[in-house]
Amino acid sequence: MEPIEITIMLLGTIMLIISLMNGIYLLWRITKTRLHHITCLSAFFLITIIEFVIRMAYSAENETGIVGGITVIYYSINIISYLFLLIFVKYTFYLHRKSPFRILITTAIIAKIIYTITSVMYEIEFNLQIRHVSKGCAIYIIAISSLWLAYSSLSFYKSMKKTEIQEWIKKRYLIIGISAIILAAQAIPTALTPYNASLEDPFMGVLSIIHVILNVSFAFLSFVAWVMPKQIKHYLNRSFQMIEEKEFSEEELLAIIGQELSKGDINGDN
Amino acid sequence: MEIIKVLGLFLSNQVKISPTAARGLIKLAIKDEIGPFTDFSKITYVNLQNVIENSLRKRLTHFKIQDIDTLIEQLSEELKKNQSLITLANI
Numbered sequence: 001m002e003p004i005e006i007t008i009m010l011l012g013t014i015m016l017i018i019s020l021m022n023g024i025y026l027l028w029r030i031t032k033t034r035l036h037h038i039t040c041l042s043a044f045f046l047i048t049i050i051e052f053v054i055r056m057a058y059s060a061e062n063e064t065g066i067v068g069g070i071t072v073i074y075y076s077i078n079i080i081s082y083l084f085l086l087i088f089v090k091y092t093f094y095l096h097r098k099s100p101f102r103i104l105i106t107t108a109i110i111a112k113i114i115y116t117i118t119s120v121m122y123e124i125e126f127n128l129q130i131r132h133v134s135k136g137c138a139i140y141i142i143a144i145s146s147l148w149l150a151y152s153s154l155s156f157y158k159s160m161k162k163t164e165i166q167e168w169i170k171k172r173y174l175i176i177g178i179s180a181i182i183l184a185a186q187a188i189p190t191a192l193t194p195y196n197a198s199l200e201d202p203f204m205g206v207l208s209i210i211h212v213i214l215n216v217s218f219a220f221l222s223f224v225a226w227v228m229p230k231q232i233k234h235y236l237n238r239s240f241q242m243i244e245e246k247e248f249s250e251e252e253l254l255a256i257i258g259q260e261l262s263k264g265d266i267n268g269d270n
Numbered sequence: 271m272e273i274i275k276v277l278g279l280f281l282s283n284q285v286k287i288s289p290t291a292a293r294g295l296i297k298l299a300i301k302d303e304i305g306p307f308t309d310f311s312k313i314t315y316v317n318l319q320n321v322i323e324n325s326l327r328k329r330l331t332h333f334k335i336q337d338i339d340t341l342i343e344q345l346s347e348e349l350k351k352n353q354s355l356i357t358l359a360n361i
Contacts (some may be wrong), residue, residue, distance in 0.1 A: 026361070033360045034312055093354045095315055156354055164279075165272050169359050176358075226361055246290060253294040260287040261333055 004205045011212040016052055018219035019045045025227045037091035040084040045222070047081035054078075062123075075119040079138055082145040083108055089145070093152040104144050111137040131195060139187045150180035168236040172225050179221035186214050271310045272359040273318065273352060274300075280348045284341055285330075299326035311360055315353050322346055 001009075023045035030038050051074075058074035086108060090101040115137035122131045154177035160170055189211040197204040224232060248256065278293035285292065300308055302325035304317060322345045330338050 029361050034314060035357055035360060038357065038361065092357045095350075095353055096319075097350045097353075152354070164275065165355070166359075169272060169355070172358050173354075245293070248294055250298060253291065253298065257287055257291045257295060257333060260291055261285070 002199065004199055004209065008199075008208055008212050011209075011216050012052065015212065015215045015219045016049050018216070018223050019048050022219065022222050022226055023049070037088060040088035040091065041226075043084040044081045044088065045219075047077070047084065051078050051081065071123055072120055075116045078119075079112060079115060079141050082141045083112065085145040085149060089149050089152055093156070100148075104148060108141050108144060111140050115141070128195065135191065139191055142187045142190065143184055146180045146183035146186075150177050150184065153177035153180065166237055166242075167240045168228065168233045171236045172228065175221055175225040179218050179225060182214055182218045182221065186211060186218075189214070271313070273313075273349070273355045274310065276352050276355065277318075277322075277345060277348060281345065284344065285333075285335055295329055296321070296326065299329050302329070313356070315349070315356055318349055318356070319346065322349060 023042045026038050026042035026045070030036060030042070054070070054074045054077055057070050061068055061070040083105070086101070086105050090099060090105075093099075094101060115134050118130045118134035118137070121127070122134055153173045157170060157173035157177060160173070189207045193207055194201065194204060199205050199208060274293055274296050275289075278289050278296055281287075281296065282289040282292035287295075297310070299321050300310065300313065300317075303321045304313070322342060326345070327338060327342050330341065335341065
C-alpha cells in the first residue's frame with residue numbers, strides 16, 4: 001500500500017468514527033427533546049457512513065470490470081444523504097415560513113435520479129458527456145444543500161449577535177455555518193477529479209487528500225457544533241453572565257404586570 | 271429557554287412591561303396550555319404556536335391590551351423567525 005493510500009484510509013476512518021458519533025448522539029437527543037426533525041440530520045451522518053462502506057464494495061467490484069448490483073446500489077445511495085440535509089434545514093429554520101425548499105428539494109430529487117442513471121450508464125459506456133452530466137448533478141446537490149445550511153446558520157448568527165442569548169448557542173450557529181461551507185467546498189475536488197485517474201497520478205493524489213481533509217474537517221466541526229462537550233460549552237460561555245430568574249407566584253406576577261401596565265414602568269431587570 | 275427569552279423581550283417592547291414580567295407571562299401561558307409541570311426545554315415549535323394563539327391571547331385579553339390580533343400575529347412571526355433556536359439551544 002502506498003503512503004498516500006494509507007493516509008487517505010486513516011483520515012477516512014477518523015471521519016467515519018466522528019460521523020458515527022454525531023449520528024448516534026443526535027438520535028439519542030431526539031429521545032430527550034422530542035425534536036423529531038433531527039432524525040434527518042442524524043440520517044445525514046449515518047448514511048454518509050453507509051455510502052463509504054458501499055463505496056469500498058463498489059471499488060472492489062469496479063476492479064473486476066463488471067457493472068453489477070453493487071455498482072447500481074452504490075450510485076443509488078451515493079449523495080442521497082444531502083436530501084436529508086435539505087429537509088433538516090427546512091424543518092429547523094423555515095417551518096411555516098417562505099423558503100426555496102420546494103424548488104430545492106424537487107430539483108435535488110430530479111438531479112439525484114439523473115445522477116444515478118448517468119453514473120451507471122457511464123460505467124457501461126464510458127461516454128465522457130454522460131460523466132459530465134453525472135458530475136454536474138452531484139455538484140449541484142452537494143452545493144445547494146450545504147450552502148442553504150450555511151446561509152441559514154450564518155444569517156441567523158449575524159442577526160442574533162447583539163441579543164442576550166448564551167454565547168455557546170450563538171457560536172453553534174457560527175460553527176455550523178463554517179462547517180457547511182467546508183461541506184460545500186467538497187464540490188471543488190469532485191469537479192476537478194480527472195476521469196479514470198488512479199491515486200498514482202500526483203494530481204489525483206493531491207485532490208484525494210484535499211477531499212478527505214475537507215471531510216474530516218466537516219465531521220470534526222459538526223462534532224464540536226452538535227455534540228459540543230461541556231468544556232467547550234463553558235469556554236464559549238465564559239463572557240456570558242447568567243441572570244438568575246426571579247420566581248414569582250402567579251398572583252405576584254399578575255400584580256406586577258398590572259402595576260407596570262398602569263405606570264408604564266419597564267425598569268425591571270432583564 | 272432561549273426562545274422564551276427572545277419572545278419575552280419582544281413582548282416586553284410591544285406591551286411596555288419588564289422583560290422579566292413578559293417572560294413570566296409567557297411561562298404562565300405555557301402552563302395553561304400544556305400543563306402545570308411542563309418542562310420548558312421540551313417545548314416544540316408547534317406547542318409555542320398554540321400557546322401564542324390560545325392561552326397567551328387569553329392572558330393578554332385579561333390585561334385589556336389594545337389590538338391583540340396584531341400583537342399575536344407579530345409574536346407568531348417572531349416565533350417563526352427565531353424557530354431554529356428551539357433546535358439549536360436544546361440539542
